[in-house]
Amino acid sequence: MQRLKKKTALVSGASSGIGRATALVLGAEGAHVVLAARRSARLEAVAAEIDSAEVQVLDVCDADRCQEVLGERTFDIVVANAGLGLGLGSIQEGDPRDWRRMIDTNVNGLLHVVRATLPQMIARGSGDHVVLGSVAGFQVYPGGNVYCASKYAARAIYEAMRIDAGGHGIRFTTINPGMVETEFSLVRFDGDARRAKEIYAGMTPLRAEDVADAVLYAVTRPPHVNVGEMVLWPTDQTSTSVVHRS
Ligand SMILES: NC(=O)c1ccc[n+]([C@@H]2O[C@H](COP(=O)([O-])OP(=O)(O)OC[C@H]3O[C@@H](n4cnc5c(N)ncnc54)[C@H](OP(=O)(O)O)[C@@H]3O)[C@@H](O)[C@H]2O)c1
Incomplete structure (x- = not known):
């Protein structure tokens, strides 16, 4: 049974990882999926795996372009997922260029997507708005500093949406x-692929599909049920700074 037939879903950051996996599961449930990110070839490859999909090359940091591409559209589901972390150094040695990019993508980019998509949901009185936060939005870890700050901000934006745009039949997750x-x-x-791989050495991390499954769960509940905040840990990770490795 395709539970999302006749629904249109936007996934930002759909060219890779969690966004890609989410786009695939929403598409498999019958949604028409709008895939947004900066790398067009990667988006086209994801679109080729979905029955009904379209590609929108979009940098979420560009507020005008977000409004132009998304502002006139109607989305039943928005998954605001685009984001990044840069570096893992101490705050006292951090690079302000990295800080700006993280804040611009994870905070301003999220706000641009929210600003462009919420008014039409309010006007129609329905919709699912899903923000990809992180456990880094609940606990700071060594070297996480500005990335964590951006994810604390993403959680504040999620809470703000519930308050400001609540009462219009929209579910916020x-x-x-x-x-x-x-x-x-x-x-x-x-x-640096070697360093990236080391992060997961001796432990079993979550897969992008595990997170996509959580998104699917939230958007397929009965209309009166709003899954709010979900936290997903790998079993081997018991806090942002404690990982149990074999
Ligand atoms: N992986 C983790 O451990 C983890 C844990 C908790 C939360 N998260 C969050 O999950 C989200 C997805 O991350 P991921 O793990 O799937 O990483 P990923 O594989 O690197 O995917 C990130 C996605 O974001 C897109 N993106 C980055 N900057 C963008 C911009 N300016 N405009 C539009 N799209 C942009 C990338 O596409 P382009 O490069 O093509 O633009 C890519 O599709 C992020 O918000 C991240 O903070 C990740």
């Missing part, structure tokens, strides 16, 4: 995973 093996660490360590 935030999914907050611990360690997920995607391209996240590769991006964080500037393409």
Whole structure:
């Protein structure tokens, strides 16, 4: 049974990892999926795996472009997932360029997507708005500093949406995973594959599909049920700074 037939879903950051996996499960449930990110070839490859999909090359940091591409559309489901971490150094030695990019993508980019998509949901009186947060939005860890700050902000934005746009039939959800093996660490360590792999050494991280499954659960509940905050840990990770390795 396809539970999302006739629904249109937007997934930002659909070219990789959690966004890609989410786009695939929503598509498999019959949704028309709008895939947004910066790398068009990667988006086209994901679109080819979905019955009904379209590609929108979009940098979420560009507020005008978010409004232009998304503002006139109607989405039943929005998964605001695009995000990144850069570096794992101490705050006293951090690079302000990395800080700006993280804040611009994870905070401003999220706000741009929210601003462009919420008004039409309010006007129609329905919709599912899902924010990809992180356990880094609940606990700071060594070297996490500005990435954690951006994810604390994402949680505040989720809470703000519930308050400001509540009462219009919209469901607001935030999914907050611990360690997920995607391209996240590769991006964080500037393409250093060895260092990225080491992050998951001796432990079993979440898979992107585990997180996509949580998104699917939230958006397929009966209309009166709103899954709010979900936290998903790998069994081997018991806090943001405690990982049990074999
Ligand atoms: N992996 C983890 O351990 C983990 C844990 C908790 C939360 N998260 C969160 O989960 C989300 C997805 O991360 P992931 O693990 O799936 O990492 P990923 O594999 O690196 O995917 C990140 C996605 O975000 C997109 N993106 C980055 N900057 C963008 C921009 N300016 N405009 C549009 N799209 C942009 C990337 O696409 P392009 O490069 O093509 O633009 C890519 O599709 C992020 O918000 C991350 O913070 C990840």
